[in-house]
Amino acid sequence: MKYYILFGPPGAGKGTQAGAMAEKFNLRHISTGELLRGEIAAGTPLGLKAKALIDDGNLVPDEVVEGMIEDKFNTVTGVDGFLLDGFPRTEAQAVVLDEILGRRGEALSGVISIMIPDSMVMDRIRHRAEIEGRADDARDEVIRHRIETYHSKTEPLIAFYKSSGRYTEVDGTGTVEEVRERIFSIMK
Numbered sequence: 408m409k410y411y412i413l414f415g416p417p418g419a420g421k422g423t424q425a426g427a428m429a430e431k432f433n434l435r436h437i438s439t440g441e442l443l444r445g446e447i448a449a450g451t452p453l454g455l456k457a458k459a460l461i462d463d464g465n466l467v468p469d470e471v472v473e474g475m476i477e478d479k480f481n482t483v484t485g486v487d488g489f490l491l492d493g494f495p496r497t498e499a500q501a502v503v504l505d506e507i508l509g510r511r512g513e514a515l516s517g518v519i520s521i522m523i524p525d526s527m528v529m530d531r532i533r534h535r536a537e538i539e540g541r542a543d544d545a546r547d548e549v550i551r552h553r554i555e556t557y558h559s560k561t562e563p564l565i566a567f568y569k570s571s572g573r574y575t576e577v578d579g580t581g582t583v584e585e586v587r588e589r590i591f592s593i594m595k
């Protein structure tokens with residue numbers, strides 16, 4: 408099985424690119440953000456707890472998302488692998504992902520990191536707010552806090568994965584199609 412991480416700051420285009428990648432390589436796209444928004448929409452106890460954290464732009468506890476990922480690995484069938492979007496985003500999650508893969512006798516296939524400048528993050532998310540109505544897109548201060556959280560807690564993973572030799576950066580500026588072609592040329 409293939410296990411890819413789609414990495415990058417909020418608004419980089421992870422969700423936008425994931426569909427075409429998953430289709431082309433027969434991967435299951437797993438977005439922890441989307442799974443959490445599903446729990447919120449369904450009004451589950453987990454969703455109720457996660458909502459306040461997400462709406463303020465904070466991360467949910469590591470154990471919550473780690474459990475979601477392992478559950479998907481255990482239950483999803485009929486694919487050649489997984490495309491992780493928004494996970495891991497702390498060093499603790501990265502270590503647990505390695506442990507989960509180790510228990511399965513598997514290893515990470517690659518980390519594809521979509522890079523855009525912070526100024527573009529703001530523009531893209533403000534634009535998405537008008538279309539999708541995500542609660543965590545509604546206020547500039549929350550978007551700024553998500554960017555800060557990315558820099559403090561998630562960006563350190565770049566060094567973690569660079570040392571594994573399976574880390575590749577993609578320029579996330581330009582059109583959706585241009586970014587997609589850059590990603591496909593790496594995955595081939």
Ligand code: AP5
Nearest residue numbers: 417418419420421422423439440465467493531535582583
């Ligand atoms: P999550 O849903 O993962 O949000 P995020 O990381 O902030 O990323 P986004 O979904 O905002 O960005 P994206 O890269 O998918 O961009 P998109 O493709 O939509 O997480 C939400 C929250 O859940 C977190 O804050 C946290 O609370 C919690 N959470 C999730 N995972 C967690 C974890 N592992 N641990 C703890 N907590 C966790 O693109 C953005 C916009 O730009 C769209 O409008 C799109 O159309 C547009 N766009 C994309 N590409 C282009 C382009 N090339 N040109 C022009 N526009 C473009």
Ligand code: MG
Nearest residue numbers: 421422438440
């Ligand atoms: Mg997304």
